[in-house]
Amino acid sequence: MSNPSLLILAGDGIGPEVMGQVRRIIDWFGDKRDLKIDVSEDLVGGAAYDVHGTPLHDDTMAKAQEVDAVLLGAVGGPKYDVLDFSVKPERGLLRLRKEMDLYANLRPAQCFDALADFSSLKRDVVAGLDIMIVRELTSGIYFGEPRGIITEGNERVGINTQRYTESEIARVARSAFELARRRGNKVCSMEKANVMESGILWREVVQKVHDEEYPDVELSHMYADAGAMQLCRWPKQFDVIVTDNLFGDLLSDAAAMLTGSLGMLPSASLGAPMANGRPKAMYEPVHGSAPDIAGQNKANPIACILSFAMALRYSFDQGAEADRLEAAVAKVLEDGVRTADLLGEEGVEPVTTVGMGDAVLAAL
């Protein structure tokens, strides 16, 4: 069997430097665990725009379609704010999601015990928190047509369209139920069925998939505004949350912040199985490109490292190696190793990006 293949798109801002640490960890798995991965690299976002005049070159898109997994760093930066909508760094990311049809965005919100005090929430509310938000990622209002800014009478009108088909809802619901079976066996689906017809269809289809295919999983429904409240009040009531692209965007970011350590959170975006049985997949840290600290060897590489751990688990069938890497990260945190984003405890000196990479390698 050939080695699994990974396309690294480091992107902008702190992307390249956090990815540097992941490269070292990939090498370690190759050397010490005989886990060989065929790694290639390419450009995305502003970095691609600077070279090609587009945030994602067609050749890069083609490569992404062929590999077993893509690992993306971050895109965007103030330098690109003036660019036209159609070539903004984010368009590169959206094109990858759309053309690879990565419809299920897995956003774990997990609170590391050693970091529980960094949360703005009380320790007992977040310590031990472990929820998974499954956000629909390739449809809904970020993609629906018609869209644009048109002129009607003497004024302009901004238009976007939320559209969900039954099969789009059903497939992401299946992802959520599958995950729930391997976790706490509970799914909460969120929409606004009280005011949106797309929410009515969402609720109905999720319920149907549940009744026909996953009756063993506990399913509940919640309006998304109530969901936002409940996440802030007592997030531990949830196991898996499944919701649409727009609600998922806000809810998963709110949940991420609850854990208190954005620099720690990975994500996976999964599509349909390829010919080799592996799902189309892209992994990325939740944090952005953080232009204010880029190039300073300060950024926390853990979110990107844990994104690679998710790749090990969901793309490369290496659950045990993923556990090994995650345990190494937990150990480093328990030992009190902290990058600059995690300061606040007395007498702790921050380590650099490379320093954190060193620590994780040592723990491995």
Add this chain to the structure above:
Amino acid sequence: MSNPSLLILAGDGIGPEVMGQVRRIIDWFGDKRDLKIDVSEDLVGGAAYDVHGTPLHDDTMAKAQEVDAVLLGAVGGPKYDVLDFSVKPERGLLRLRKEMDLYANLRPAQCFDALADFSSLKRDVVAGLDIMIVRELTSGIYFGEPRGIITEGNERVGINTQRYTESEIARVARSAFELARRRGNKVCSMEKANVMESGILWREVVQKVHDEEYPDVELSHMYADAGAMQLCRWPKQFDVIVTDNLFGDLLSDAAAMLTGSLGMLPSASLGAPMANGRPKAMYEPVHGSAPDIAGQNKANPIACILSFAMALRYSFDQGAEADRLEAAVAKVLEDGVRTADLLGEEGVEPVTTVGMGDAVLAAL
């Protein structure tokens, strides 16, 4: 000059019992402060459906258009879950908002010092919190056409449309800037201009209204997902937040929950000035109809009482009397009076709905 007029729509669930306490307070202002208000009452929501087969009778709608202010309790309940979309209790509320054109929904998120420990957030993150979210309320995706569930090929598609015109954005922006001038003079506008054209137009129009009419107010822009994060991380960074109907729904509910005491939070929905100079206005507590405790004399009437205080301030030009009522509520809380939703401190016995009304009247 004639007395100001108020239409009370107590609605469903705990609506009638919390409104009962407000009636007592209105009487007190009439007796003791010679502030006479012409009060009328009518049905809304499930209560209206039970009698008229519609959640808002045309006569009620007509009355609402004529009074100086509407005070609404709450709508909805499990009994009405089976009803068709078109006659659900919420439709009554949405019709009032839409036909009165109440485009600016003012949602204060204020943390009472005496209640700071009820928040799931750490005390220093929320104590003294006082932000105002201005949510656009009569346009956007909850109202835009086309909408519905259609069949395409062999499957159904759920569709909703986000539409914002320049003037719709400009008028709610003005509401936010006006409020900011009377508060901390800071507005943060939230959208997703990075992925939605309606967000691009939103950002542009808010900026233009600022530059041309309110250059003295500090304006910033934030993506709504980042806004959700920042609200959870350090809400005190905000003064006034202005955002669209959908984002505002989630963000204002999350912010409400941060304060730790949903039973405390009022809201105002304001439209354009009427012939007498007063804005069209409806006031309502943020909490729902809480069917689980309805009719048990347990509900906290304070959110509804404070909604009436907002009516005194924004509709009846009685800012000083509004201050008086708000001070009475603060005093009651400092004295340790608590309804059942606010328990947790040692040795505190809950008061009833009526008991809380008694306490506020005594404090007045």
